[in-house]
Amino acid sequence: MTINADCSDLQLARFLAQGAGGILLDIAANSGLSGKILGKAGDKQANDWILSILHQHRPQDAILSEESSDDKSRLGHSRCWIIDPLDGTREYSEGRDDWAVHIALSIDNQPNIGAVSLPARDQLFDSQINPYRGQVATDAKTVKLAVSRTRNVPCADKLQTALNAEMLPMGSAGVKAMAVVQGMADCYVHEGGQYEWDNCAPIAIAAAAGLHCSRIDGSALIYNQDNVFIPDLLICRPELSVEILLILNDK
Ligand SMILES: Nc1ncnc2c1ncn2[C@@H]1O[C@H](COP(=O)(O)O)[C@@H](OP(=O)(O)O)[C@H]1O
Numbered sequence: 001m002t003i004n005a006d007c008s009d010l011q012l013a014r015f016l017a018q019g020a021g022g023i024l025l026d027i028a029a030n031s032g033l034s035g036k037i038l039g040k041a042g043d044k045q046a047n048d049w050i051l052s053i054l055h056q057h058r059p060q061d062a063i064l065s066e067e068s069s070d071d072k073s074r075l076g077h078s079r080c081w082i083i084d085p086l087d088g089t090r091e092y093s094e095g096r097d098d099w100a101v102h103i104a105l106s107i108d109n110q111p112n113i114g115a116v117s118l119p120a121r122d123q124l125f126d127s128q129i130n131p132y133r134g135q136v137a138t139d140a141k142t143v144k145l146a147v148s149r150t151r152n153v154p155c156a157d158k159l160q161t162a163l164n165a166e167m168l169p170m171g172s173a174g175v176k177a178m179a180v181v182q183g184m185a186d187c188y189v190h191e192g193g194q195y196e197w198d199n200c201a202p203i204a205i206a207a208a209a210g211l212h213c214s215r216i217d218g219s220a221l222i223y224n225q226d227n228v229f230i231p232d233l234l235i236c237r238p239e240l241s242v243e244i245l246l247i248l249n250d251k
């Protein structure tokens with residue numbers, strides 16, 4: 001796979017998400033590896049390839065990747081690529097299809113450009129996606145919540161009770177965020193922590209699609225920070241955001 005030297009940031013993000021997805025599918029199909037060893041091999045090979053392309057095409061830009069050490073030199077840069085070469089490593093290792101590749105470009109701490117591939121589903125999303133048009137995920141009576149399939153999320157339980165909502169457990173932050181973008185779910189809520197690479201590209205895409213994106217106290221999500229831990233997040237249909245924020249912040 002190749003890409004033109006004069007490609008745009010969005011074209012590059014799409015190329016990286018798709019190419020790394022192909023590498024991950026190939027390793028899963030042909031390496032003979034399984035379980036955690038498969039996950040580690042996939043993470044490393046996808047990361048190495050993404051970094052080699054970024055070094056070639058955007059040598060001046062900073063990079064923050066889950067799979068690379070962080071010397072914090074990125075803090076002096078306006079432009080920082082924020083990468084999760086394999087989000088949903090657990091699900092990938094188990095041979096499931098709910099895992100993703102996240103490629104984001106943060107400019108001045110904002111999640112400006114994003115591409116997320118769901119390679120096992122042959123899907124690719126980016127931050128020039130058509131705007132959200134108020135599509136309804138359900139029969140409009142039952143709110144559907146995308147939640148972690150392996151982690152306890154107390155605030156999702158709170159929403160389920162208050163809204164009589166239906167839980168849709170699935171792996172990967174990217175998969176859950178894209179479920180809301182696609183209208184398969186109405187809301188993705190997480191607490192207990194994530195890192196910038198887990199949500200920067202998904203948030204860039206969800207925000208471009210017109211969805212509400214914030215921390216669960218309603219404050220903004222900010223990237224390329226000194227501390228890359230992000231305690232919680234909320235992505236939901238915009239017309240639900242006021243009600244959901246009130247429920248989440250009702251003490
Ligand atoms: N409490 C927590 N602390 C750190 N990372 C977390 C976390 N909860 C979820 N994540 C990360 O968020 C991603 C989605 O998790 P989940 O499917 O449980 O919602 C996973 O990324 P990785 O697969 O890249 O490690 C997972 O590690």
Ligand SMILES: [Mg+2]
Pocket residue numbers: 084086087088173197198
């Ligand atoms: Mg991740």
